Amino acid sequence: MTINHALYHYVRPEVVDKLTSDDLFKTLPSQATRYAYAEAILELGEKDPRIVVLDADVSKSIGTNKFAEKFPDRSFNFGIAEQNMMAAAAGMATTGLIPFASTYAVFASMRALDQVRNSIHYPHLNVKIAASHSGITPGPDGVTHQAQEDISIMRALAGSCVIAPADSPTTKQAVYAAAAYEGPVYLSFTRDPVPILFDESFPFEIGKAVTIRDGDDVAVIAMRDLVIQALIAAERLAQEEGIQARVIYCHTIKPLDTEAVLQAAQETGAVVVAENNVTFGGLGSAVAELLVANYPIPMRQIGVKDTFAESGPYLEVIHKYGLTAPHIANAVREVLAHKARFFKQPNLSAAIV
Amino acid sequence: MPASNSNHSKAPNGKMSIEDLQKMAVQVRLDIIHMIHKAKAGHPGGSLSAADIVTALYFRVMNIDPHNPDWPDRDRFILSKGHACPVWYAALAERGYFDKKHLDTLRRLNSILQGHADMKKTPGVDMTVGSLGQGLSAGVGMALAARVLKKDYHVWVVIGDGEAQEGAIWEAAMAGAKWKLDNLTVVVDNNGIQNDTFTDEVMPLGDLPAKWKAFGWHVMEIDGHDMAQIVPALEEAKTIKGIPTVIIAKTVKGKGVSFMENVPAWHGKAPNDEQAEIAISEIRRQLS
Numbered sequence: 001m002t003i004n005h006a007l008y009h010y011v012r013p014e015v016v017d018k019l020t021s022d023d024l025f026k027t028l029p030s031q032a033t034r035y036a037y038a039e040a041i042l043e044l045g046e047k048d049p050r051i052v053v054l055d056a057d058v059s060k061s062i063g064t065n066k067f068a069e070k071f072p073d074r075s076f077n078f079g080i081a082e083q084n085m086m087a088a089a090a091g092m093a094t095t096g097l098i099p100f101a102s103t104y105a106v107f108a109s110m111r112a113l114d115q116v117r118n119s120i121h122y123p124h125l126n127v128k129i130a131a132s133h134s135g136i137t138p139g140p141d142g143v144t145h146q147a148q149e150d151i152s153i154m155r156a157l158a159g160s161c162v163i164a165p166a167d168s169p170t171t172k173q174a175v176y177a178a179a180a181y182e183g184p185v186y187l188s189f190t191r192d193p194v195p196i197l198f199d200e201s202f203p204f205e206i207g208k209a210v211t212i213r214d215g216d217d218v219a220v221i222a223m224r225d226l227v228i229q230a231l232i233a234a235e236r237l238a239q240e241e242g243i244q245a246r247v248i249y250c251h252t253i254k255p256l257d258t259e260a261v262l263q264a265a266q267e268t269g270a271v272v273v274a275e276n277n278v279t280f281g282g283l284g285s286a287v288a289e290l291l292v293a294n295y296p297i298p299m300r301q302i303g304v305k306d307t308f309a310e311s312g313p314y315l316e317v318i319h320k321y322g323l324t325a326p327h328i329a330n331a332v333r334e335v336l337a338h339k340a341r342f343f344k345q346p347n348l349s350a351a352i353v
Numbered sequence: 354m355p356a357s358n359s360n361h362s363k364a365p366n367g368k369m370s371i372e373d374l375q376k377m378a379v380q381v382r383l384d385i386i387h388m389i390h391k392a393k394a395g396h397p398g399g400s401l402s403a404a405d406i407v408t409a410l411y412f413r414v415m416n417i418d419p420h421n422p423d424w425p426d427r428d429r430f431i432l433s434k435g436h437a438c439p440v441w442y443a444a445l446a447e448r449g450y451f452d453k454k455h456l457d458t459l460r461r462l463n464s465i466l467q468g469h470a471d472m473k474k475t476p477g478v479d480m481t482v483g484s485l486g487q488g489l490s491a492g493v494g495m496a497l498a499a500r501v502l503k504k505d506y507h508v509w510v511v512i513g514d515g516e517a518q519e520g521a522i523w524e525a526a527m528a529g530a531k532w533k534l535d536n537l538t539v540v541v542d543n544n545g546i547q548n549d550t551f552t553d554e555v556m557p558l559g560d561l562p563a564k565w566k567a568f569g570w571h572v573m574e575i576d577g578h579d580m581a582q583i584v585p586a587l588e589e590a591k592t593i594k595g596i597p598t599v600i601i602a603k604t605v606k607g608k609g610v611s612f613m614e615n616v617p618a619w620h621g622k623a624p625n626d627e628q629a630e631i632a633i634s635e636i637r638r639q640l641s
C-alpha cells in the first residue's frame with residue numbers, strides 16, 4: 001500500500017517513505033540531538049556576546065568543547081561539580097549574560113535540583129539548562145545515567161519552560177528560541193542518534209504544538225524521541241487497520257499548547273500521549289490535567305511505568321520498557337475501544353462540554 | 354541472589370603473595386579489555402588504573418567470602434567511581450562471585466552486569482554506583498552502621514580524582530573525621546585525568562594530601578601500581594585508630610596498554626578488534 005504523503009506536514013518525504021520499513025533506524029540520516037545543541041550554541045556564540053557556556057566535565061560528550069575552543073573566554077568548565085555550576089550560572093545571569101549550563105539530564109535535573117529551583121527558577125533568572133542524555137536515551141550506561149524523570153521534575157518548578165525536541169533541526173531551532181526567550185529554559189536532548197525528521201522550514205515556536213500527520217480517529221501527542229515512534233505507529237495503523245491517527249509533535253511540554261491539545265481532543269475524541277519519561281508528572285500528566293478539567297475523554301499514556309530500566313542498546317531498552325511504535329499502536333487500539341463505549345453513553349455531549 | 358544466613362565467623366580468605374597478586378592483576382586487566390571490547394562500550398582508562406588496587410583488596414586484604422556475598426560480617430567495598438565497574442566485575446568473577454561467562458554480557462539487556470554497578474543485580478557489589486560523589490557517603494553510612502551493629506568489618510571506598518571535585522566528597526570527608534571512622538579507608542585513584550581531559554586543566558584539585566589532612570584524615574601516598582606499596586598501605590590503614598585513612602595512589606590512566614596510558618580519549622571508549630588484540634598481547638607480556 002502506498003503512503004499518502006498529503007497527510008504529513010513538515011516531515012521530510014524521505015522519512016515518510018520509510019515509516020513502514022524495518023530498517024528505518026539504520027538507513028535514515030540521524031544524529032544525537034546533543035550534537036545539534038553543540039552546533040547551535042557555536043553559531044549563537046558568534047552572534048551574541050552575552051552567550052556563555054558552562055560545563056561539568058562532559059563537554060567532550062556533548063560537543064560543547066568546540067565552543068570552548070572557539071570562545072575560551074566565554075567557556076567555563078566547573079569539573080564534576082554540577083551544583084556549583086548551576087548556582088554559578090544563576091550568578092552570571094544576574095549580570096545580563098545568557099549562560100547555557102550543560103550536563104547530563106540526571107545531574108542537571110536531580111543532582112543540582114535545589115540550585116536549579118532556588119537559585120535559578122525562584123528568581124526566574126535567564127539561565128538555559130542544556131541537558132543531554134534525557135529520558136532513557138542513554139541505553140548502555142544504565143539507570144544512573146537514564147533521566148526518566150527529568151521532564152516531570154522540571155515541569156513541577158514554577159515558571160519553568162521545558163522543551164524536548166524530536167530531532168536535530170528542531171533542536172537547533174529550540175536552542176535559538178531558548179536564547180531569545182527571557183527566563184529559565186530546560187532543553188532536553190538525546191544521547192543516542194535519532195532520525196532527522198524535519199528541515200529548517202519547521203515552524204518552531206516555544207509553546208506551539210504542531211500537527212505533523214492528519215487523522216481524525218485519535219490524536220497521538222508525542223515528544224522528543226517518541227515522535228518518530230508515533231509516526232511509525234500511525235502509518236502502520238493506517239495501512240494495516242485503516243485507523244487514521246493525528247500525530248502532534250509537542251516539543252514544548254511547558255507551557256503546554258492547551259489550544260492545540262483541546263482542539264485535537266474535540267476533533268478526534270481519543271488521545272494517546274507518548275513520552276520517554278515516567279508516566280507521572282510529564283507530558284501525559286499535563287495533557288490529562290488539561291482534559292480532565294475541560295474535555296474528559298478517553299486517554300492512554302505511553303511512558304515509563306513505576307520502574308527503573310536497565311542497561312542495553314537504546315532501541316532494545318525502550319522496546320522492553322514499552323515505549324516503541326507497537327506499544328503506541330496497542331494504546332491506540334485500546335483507547336479507540338474505550339472511545340466507542342464512551343460515546344455510546346446517553347446525554348454524553350451535554351456531560352462533557 | 355539468595356540472602357544468606359550463614360554463621361561463618363570468618364570467611365575463607367585467599368591471601369595471595371605479592372607475586373600472585375601481580376599475576377592476578379594481569380588477568381583482571383585482560384578481563385577488562387575483553388569485556389569492554391565485547392560490549393563495544395565502557396570505560397577502559399579508569400578501570401585499568403584501579404586494577405592493582407582492586408586486585409589487592411579482593412585477593413589479599415579484604416575479609417570476604419565469595420560463596421556468601423551477603424555475609425553480614427564481610428568487609429564492604431564500594432567503587433565510587435562506578436563507571437570503572439569493569440575492574441570490579443573482573444575481580445568479582447576471578448574471585449568466584451559469579452561465572453566468568455557473564456563478563457560477555459556487560460551492558461546488554463537482561464545482564465547482571467550493568468553499565469554502572471548495581472547492587473541488586475551483581476553478587477558481591479555492595480553499593481549501587483554511577484553518579485559520582487555518592488559512594489563515599491554510602492561508605493560513611495556503612496562504617497557508622499558497623500558501630501551500631503557492633504561489627505568489626507572494614508569499609509573500603511575507591512574514588513576518582515576527578516570525582517573529588519564533587520562537593521559531596523568533602524561533606525563525607527568531614528563526617529568521617531567527626532565520627533572518627535577508623536573502619537573506613539578511602540583510596541584515591543589519582544590518575545590525573547577525568548572525562549574531558551587532564552584534571553589540572555578541568556578543575557585543579559590542588560594539594561590533595563594537604564586537603565585530606567586538613568579534613569582530619571590519616572594520609573598515605575603510594576604508587577598505585579606497585580603491589581609492594583599497595584598491600585602494606587592497605588594493611589596499615591586497618592591498624593590506624595581514631596581517624597579515617599585515605600591512601601592517595603598515584604596511578605596511570607589506561608595502565609598496562611601503551612596506547613591508552615595517560616591518554617584522555619580512552620576514558621570512555623571501547624577498543625576496536627585490532628586495538629583489543631594489541632592491548633591483550635601487551636598485557637599478556639607483563640606475565641613473563
Ligand SMILES: Cc1ncc(C[n+]2csc(CCOP(=O)(O)OP(=O)(O)O)c2C)c(N)n1
Pocket residue numbers: 056057058080107111396398399400402434436437483484485486512513514515516517542544546547548606620
Ligand atoms: C555526578 C556525575 N557527574 C558526571 C558524571 C559523568 N562522568 C562519568 S566518569 C567522569 C569522569 C570521572 O573522572 P575520575 O573520577 O577522575 O575517574 P577516572 O579518571 O579514574 O576514570 C564523568 C564526568 C557522573 N558519572 N556523575
